[in-house]
Amino acid sequence: MAKRRADWHTYFMRIARVVATRSTCDRKHVGAVIVRDKTILSTGYNGSIRGLPHCDEVGHLMENGHCVRTVHAEANAIVQAARNGVRIEGAEIYVTASPCWNCFKLLANAGIRRIYYGEFYRDERILDFARQLGIELVDLGSALADDTDDPPLPGE
Secondary structure, X not given: OOOOOOOHHHHHHHHHHHHXXXXXXXXXXXXXXXXXXXXXXXXXXXXXXXXXXXXXXXXXXXXXXXEOOEEOHHHHHHHHHHHOOOOOOOOEEEEOOOOOHHHHHHHHHHOOOXXXXXXOOOOOHHHHHHHHHOOEEEEOOOOOOOOOOOOOOOOO
């Protein structure tokens, strides 16, 4: 019996989940995939500044209940695109968790037009500002909750 092909949302969110396995802050593993025309432009995960130790090596740097040692997945995906000369204006992003306020601002200024996320993460401000800016926020959490066909990841 032939296996059913994953739809595009499932495909890109699964990739974002795999990208999240590279995260080096165990407080929250987040992965991001920037896409245009069903083509991956860039990926990112939350981890320390390049060349500095990671949370899983030296511990967390906590401020107001948040670890600030890491650069967030969305910011790293934007930076990776910039380092490689990849234009992301008008693209979409798949993120395992909805963006925090600062990452939302970066995505908006980078010209991301649609944000797909797997779970809502904390900041309600993004809902109103996305509406004002015409950025579509799409919660895929419930749609992909029954996605049990994910291949096992290393260590599982």
